[in-house]
Amino acid sequence: MNIINPFKILFSPLHLFILLGVMYCATSHSFEKKTVYKYVSASNVTSFSDIEPIGRNFKKIVVDCYACKINSTVDWYRTKLYLSEFRQYISQAALLHSVDPAFVRAIIHAESHFDRKAISKQGAQGLMQLMPDTAQSLGVKNAFIAKENINGGVKHLAHLFKKYHGNKKLVAAAYNAGEGAVKKYGGIPPFTETKVYIERVDILHRRYQRAIKI
Template identity: 65%
Template sequence: MRFNSSKIQVWLAVLALSGVLLIPKSLAETPLVYKYKSKRGIPSFSDIEPQNVNYKIVQVGCFACNVGSMVNWYKTPLNTSAYSDLILKNAFLHNVDPALIRAIIHAESHFKENAISKVGAQGLMQLMPATAKELGVKNSLNAEDNIQGGVKHLAKLLKKYRGNIKLVAAAYNAGEGAVKKYGGVPPYGETLVYVDRVKILHSRYRQTG
């Protein structure tokens, strides 16, 4: 396992000075780990993006779900260019605010097409295999398939919760069953911070037009 802690510390320090992060508590805040195969075909992991090899990005959880995250969500850079055509196309097809789609993608995978969580959620909008199958998604690691399925799911949740973004975000994170059980946003630490961060990101992406 190849982790260069000194480089991680420098990277976090730069982000802290730029206002993207507050002062980090530990190296555990680093969100991305790269999984790839060595020349001998041995599965390997690294905090540094591998060069000239195929790799997948493995995350501890969704990008915005870490209760102890030190990301400053009011200042962290937005991404209005990545997958713009696909986002706008599916926003129009399913009548979903493109700013909400960007907020969910940002919160879920930080726009990493090959992101895979520890629980098996995949792709830009972190679709679980069962959900992807239900939505007719053939390949969750394909941006077009993933966004189409994810936005279709968002449209369903928006209709079910009558446009209540907090409940939509809560259901996207914890499941519709959990929202029904608690009659609102479930009191899970991960879900509470996720809902709050999606709200912040949604507002900021709407302001970008």
């Protein structure tokens, strides 16, 4: 009888879809990042594994959504702030596009927890979680390069602040759910995920504002 090693599992694209769904549900009450590795097998088949392939080129897919988990147990009033990470890039982009750097930090914290390699289940990439089409429209060639990602994300924030006349809640809503959803509902969309996201971004923004002034 052949014994299957559960730690050496290869996944087809269908299996990956199922795996990601299971992992998303399994992590709905925690923020431990789950990783899947995509690579081309010896038989030239695109494969996925839950362990890092040895001796092969692979792409790491991180399934992570930090501030949009509805049942988060994180204390957003006390969770660690990131005041020095990517300071130069954030300051430069914030100054260039006239956006509060504390708000930029709040968005990065909410979106990726300052993980420049983060990839969401929807395919958003990097620190500010830019979708590929959005990144391209913002002139971002590689969303995993921190400087490019931040500049593109802050440029998008500047557009949203102008469109919503400085309304931070609408800016956060549009960043999370899209401008189309804000337009459709005439304001903040009635999505629980979006509502908790807006609340947490607001908490983080106020905390970063106070911390930066110290």
